[in-house]
Amino acid sequence: MSVKASAGASGLREQDFSACTNTRTQMSDPLIVLESLTKTFGKTVAVDKISMSMRKGEIFGFLGANGAGKTTTIRMMCGLARPTSGRGSIAGLDIWKERLRIRSKFGYVPQKFSLYTDLTVLENLRFFGGAYRLPADQLRRRVDRTLQEMDLGSRKDFRAGSLSGGYKQLLSIGCALIHEPDLLFLDEPTTGLDPVHRQQIWDMLYEFSQRGTTIFVTTHYMDEAERCSDVGFIHEGRLIAKGSPRMLKQSLREQLLEVHVEPAMPAMVELRKIPGVYGVDLRSGRLRLHARDPHALLKSWNDHWPFVGLQWHGYAWVEPDMEDVFKAYSQGYYLEDQAKRGVR
C-alpha cells in the first residue's frame, strides 16, 4: 500500500482536523476556499456548510459514503450547481458568480462516463479541445500528447462507446486535461475498474500532481485514500474531518481492538450493543472493535465475560488503516465523539 503522497511535511499541518471550520489557514496560496458552502434540494440538505481550503499541488481525497454529498460538492465547485448559501472560490474567483471565467482553469471528470459514445476517441479529444478554444496547432499537439499519455494511440479511431471501462476513464481524464488546467476534479474515477487500470490511473494522477496539477478526487477505495496528501470525510453533507491520512489514522489509535470471539457473527451483534462501542466489523475472521475506551472494556471483560454463548479467545491491538478511518467517519461514529468533546 503506497503512502508516498502522505509522507513528509503535509502530515504536520492542519492538525486540528476536528476544527475544520477554520478555513482561513495560515498556509500560503490556497487554491480552493470553501466557506459554509451549502446546497439543499427541497428539504434535503445535500451539502451542509462545508468550509475548507486546499493548496496548490495537493492531491485531495474526498471520502464519504454514497449519497454523502461528494458529487454535489464537486458540481458546485465546477459551477454546475448553484450553492444555496455560502460561497467558494477557485484561484480567487467565485465558483458561481465568476463560473464562466473559472471554466478554463479546471478539468472535470464526472462519475458517470460522459463523453460522446458515437464519436471516436480522436473526435472526442478534438471536440473538447475545440470547446476549450485551443488554437489549431496547440490542439493538434495536445491531442497527440494526450493520446500518448493516456495509452490511447492505438485506439484513436475506436468509438468512445466501444472502449472498455478503463480506457473510457482514461479518455475522460484526457478530455478533461486537454486544455492543461492547473486543477482537476475527478468524481470516483476508479469505481468499477480493474486493479491494473486503477493503478495506472493513480500513477498518472501522481505524475500530474508532481507536475503541479492540483487534484481533487473522490473515492471509495481506501488504498487510494492513502495516496492522497490530504483527505476529507463528508458525512450527511457535513465535512467531519480533514487531514493527512497518517494523521487521521493516528486519531483512531488506542481505539481499535481486534478481538477473537467465537462464533463471530452473533458476537458482532452482541458487541455492537455495548455503550461506548462505535462499531464492530468482521475482518478476516476476527472482529475489529472500535470503541471510545477499549482499555476499560478489556478491564471489565477481564473481571467478568458477560456473554454466555460466546467464547473469548483473546485480543490484539491493531494499527488503524484507512479502512477503519473510513468506516469510523462514514458511519458517523465520530459524531458522537465530537459532540462529547464539544465540537460543533
Added chain:
Amino acid sequence: MNFLASWNAILTIAYKEFVHVWRDRRVLLMLIFVPPFFTFVFGHAFEVTSIRDLPAMLYDADHSPDSEQFVEKLKAKDTFVWKQWQGDPNGQIDLLRAGVQAAIVIPKDWGKGLHDGDPRPLRVVLDGTDSNTAPAIQGALQQVLADYQMITRDNVIENLPEEVVDLGRNLPKDIRAQFGSIITPWELKSEILYNPKLMFIDFVVPGIVGLILQLLTVTLIASTITREREVGTLSQLLVTPLRQFEIVIGKVLPYLLISLLLIGSTLAVGYFHFGVKFHKPVMLSVVCFLFLLCSLGLGLLISAFATTQTQAIQFSVFLLLPMMLLSGAFQPLALLPGVVQAFSELFPLTHFCRAFRHVNMYKADFAVIRGDLIALAVGAVVTCVAAGLLLQTNED
C-alpha cells in the same frame, strides 16, 4: 468576446452534432427517404378532391323506360360502385349491413309521373357519419337528375306537335324571349385566378413541407439537448468555456442544413412529379429559411425544457398535433372559427403556409407577407434565446 474564437466554437459544436446524425444510420436513411416518399404519398392523397367509387345500391321499382335510362346515366358515372340491393325499399334501410354509403330507390310509377305532370322525388338514403360525403353524393345525384331532365326536355321540344310550334311563333316577342330564356340553363362564366387548374397540390405543398419538417427535424432537434442532459454530456459541455449562444447556434446549424436539404427534396418532388410551379424563388427561400429557424428554435426550446428524451418527444407530438390540424396546412384557415384562427397565429406553420401561398400562388410582393416574416423571425429569436437560457443540467 473574440468573434473568431466564438465562430470556431460554434463550428466545433456543429460538426459534432452533424456527426451524431451522420453516424445514426437509421435516422439518416429516414431523413433521406421519408421526405420524398411523404411528399409523393401526401401529394396523391390530397390531389383527388372529387368523390369516386363510393359503394351504393339502387332499387328500381319502376322499370319504365325513363327509370332505365336514368339508371343508365347514373351507372355511367364513376361516383359509385354498385352493390347488390339489400332491405326493404319502402321501409328501414340498413346502410351499414349492406356495406354502402348511399341507397337510391326509384319509386313505382316514377317514369309515369314525369309524363303526367306529377314528378315524384327519388328516395335517397345517405350515410352522414362523415359530414362531407353525404352532401357530395346529394350533389352528384342532383347533377345526374338535372342532366337527365335536360335530355328529357330536349326530347320534348324536339317532338313538339306542329300546332304548338305555330302557337309559339304567334306569341308576343317578349314572352317568347322570356320563355326561351327560362328553358335555357343559366350558367356561370367563371374565371379562376391564382390556381386556374384548381390543383390542390399547389395549395398543399407548403403544408407538406411543414409537416415533414416538423415531424422529422423538430423531433430530431428536440432530443439533442435532452439527450446530452440524460447521458451526462451536458455537464461536460457546461464546464467548458462554451457560451450558451454558441451551443445553441452550433446545434441549430447542422439541422438547418439538413432541413434545407429536406425542403429541397420535397419541393423537387412537387416540381418534377406533380408539376407544381414555383415563383419568386428568392422570396420563397427567405420564407422557408425563416420558417426553418423558427421551427428549429421551437424544437430546441422543447429540448431545453424537457428533462428526458421521452418527454421531449411527447412535448413535440402534443405541439405538432394542433399545429398540423389548425395551421391551415391542409385546409383553408378561413374555414376555422375566428377564435381558433387567432390561436393558430401562434404556430410558425400558419405563417409559413400563408406566406408561401401568397408568394407562390398570388405572386404577392414583400409588403403582403411582411407580417408573417416578422412573426417567424420573432419566433426564431425568442425560442433560441429561451433555449439558451434554459440550458442547464437536471439538478439545478
